[in-house]
Amino acid sequence: MAADTRHFAEELEELKQRLLAMGGLAEERVRTALRGLVARDRALLLEVIGGDQAVNALQVEIDDRCFKLLALHQPMAVDLRFIVSVVKINSDLERVGDLAVNIAEAADRYLAHPPVEARIDLTRMGAVSQRMLREALDAFVQADTALAHEVLKQDDVLDALKDQTFRTLLATMLADPRTIEPAINLILIARHLERIGDHATNVAEDVIFIVNAMDVRHHAADASAG
Amino acid sequence: MAADTRHFAEELEELKQRLLAMGGLAEERVRTALRGLVARDRALLLEVIGGDQAVNALQVEIDDRCFKLLALHQPMAVDLRFIVSVVKINSDLERVGDLAVNIAEAADRYLAHPPVEARIDLTRMGAVSQRMLREALDAFVQADTALAHEVLKQDDVLDALKDQTFRTLLATMLADPRTIEPAINLILIARHLERIGDHATNVAEDVIFIVNAMDVRHHAADASAG
Numbered sequence: 001m002a003a004d005t006r007h008f009a010e011e012l013e014e015l016k017q018r019l020l021a022m023g024g025l026a027e028e029r030v031r032t033a034l035r036g037l038v039a040r041d042r043a044l045l046l047e048v049i050g051g052d053q054a055v056n057a058l059q060v061e062i063d064d065r066c067f068k069l070l071a072l073h074q075p076m077a078v079d080l081r082f083i084v085s086v087v088k089i090n091s092d093l094e095r096v097g098d099l100a101v102n103i104a105e106a107a108d109r110y111l112a113h114p115p116v117e118a119r120i121d122l123t124r125m126g127a128v129s130q131r132m133l134r135e136a137l138d139a140f141v142q143a144d145t146a147l148a149h150e151v152l153k154q155d156d157v158l159d160a161l162k163d164q165t166f167r168t169l170l171a172t173m174l175a176d177p178r179t180i181e182p183a184i185n186l187i188l189i190a191r192h193l194e195r196i197g198d199h200a201t202n203v204a205e206d207v208i209f210i211v212n213a214m215d216v217r218h219h220a221a222d223a224s225a226g
Numbered sequence: 227m228a229a230d231t232r233h234f235a236e237e238l239e240e241l242k243q244r245l246l247a248m249g250g251l252a253e254e255r256v257r258t259a260l261r262g263l264v265a266r267d268r269a270l271l272l273e274v275i276g277g278d279q280a281v282n283a284l285q286v287e288i289d290d291r292c293f294k295l296l297a298l299h300q301p302m303a304v305d306l307r308f309i310v311s312v313v314k315i316n317s318d319l320e321r322v323g324d325l326a327v328n329i330a331e332a333a334d335r336y337l338a339h340p341p342v343e344a345r346i347d348l349t350r351m352g353a354v355s356q357r358m359l360r361e362a363l364d365a366f367v368q369a370d371t372a373l374a375h376e377v378l379k380q381d382d383v384l385d386a387l388k389d390q391t392f393r394t395l396l397a398t399m400l401a402d403p404r405t406i407e408p409a410i411n412l413i414l415i416a417r418h419l420e421r422i423g424d425h426a427t428n429v430a431e432d433v434i435f436i437v438n439a440m441d442v443r444h445h446a447a448d449a450s451a452g
Contacts (some may be wrong), residue, residue: 071303177403
């Protein structure tokens with residue numbers, strides 16, 4: 001039984017590491033897509049558009065680990081919520097990988113036109129959304145609600161950046177209709193980056209939910225003990 | 227034990243019904259948002275924008291039912307996959323509810339301008355995406371992979387409608403820059419409807435995954451028996 005418990009703890013730890021790896025992979029694909037946009041490098045974009053096998057394979061592997069852990073160890077309360085949350089977060093991360101493809105596709109359409117001159121900063125939006133995602137995952141594996149609340153706050157920053165990007169590009173299009181087609185693709189990229197922030201927000205909310213459920217149970221245990 | 231099994235079967239059945247109710251609610255909010263757009267009825271849009279409590283409450287209730295079923299009954303293989311899939315699908319449906327809000331917000335911004343004259347059909351896109359969602363949920367509760375494959379096929383139709391909408395609106399904006407601002411909101415609505423189709427696709431893929439896993443297991447059992 002002690003060996004079984006240790007084994008279970010090890011498998012949970014491995015599961016965390018695989019989930020972080022999945023997050024890192026999804027994040028890297030977003031970064032590559034944005035690098036392709038900024039450097040006007042189609043090869044990078046095509047690499048992202050054609051290369052989501054690794055993310056998809058890792059998603060299947062993680063789901064599979066979760067099902068096996070649930071089936072073999074029949075974990076209780078806290079561990080149960082943790083593992084089911086991994087399934088949910090895993091599907092959030094897979095969609096971040098899909099968003100990287102959407103960004104690369106919009107960037108590829110954008111590159112078919114002369115550059116749009118506008119004071120927008122999609123790289124900054126990308127940095128904020130990726131930081132949110134990384135911190136949300138860290139908050140999850142460390143059960144750190146303070147960090148999860150930080151992530152929720154950053155979502156307002158990201159929203160404001162998206163609105164500002166939208167207004168700037170709208171003014172650009174109105175001033176010069178030749179920019180309409182490329183600028184729409186930049187608006188779509190800003191939306192996709194905002195959605196990455198939404199996925200990070202989902203993860204952060206899961207963290208708060210799980211840890212609070214633990215707290216509630218702990219308090220109940222204290223009360224019945226006292 | 228027989229009573230316990232019957233009880234478990236009843237609870238699974240109830241879970242299915244609640245998930246279908248969740249789907250119906252999310253779908254209705256999308257329909258209301260589109261009706262508000264077409265009828266230029268701001269009251270309907272504000273109703274959608276301010277009214278996602280019911281969907282959120284139902285999401286929490288369904289998640290809770292899943293955790294209780296997992297914790298109390300420690301179900302095996304097929305039931306385990308089914309319940310964990312409900313958690314995933316539940317979060318897909320909650321996002322469809324969020325998309326209804328996004329559609330209503332874009333429609334509200336659109337209504338601040340004179341109508342855009344363009345041969346597009348967002349109502350048809352809405353009908354296709356909602357049908358996909360409904361059929362995907364039906365496929366799930368009935369474990370019907372043929373219906374799930376139908377849903378995947380319809381996603382191509384929805385994508386084609388979205389591309390056509392995009393091209394038509396782009397031409398409209400290029401012809402008359404005064405339409406840029408309202409038309410962008412129509413493009414965003416088309417994107418949101420496409421994403422509802424993506425969520426339906428996720429559900430359909432889950433169905434195929436679950437039923438195939440059952441099949442694989444059945445074949446393995448046959449082989450070892452023979």
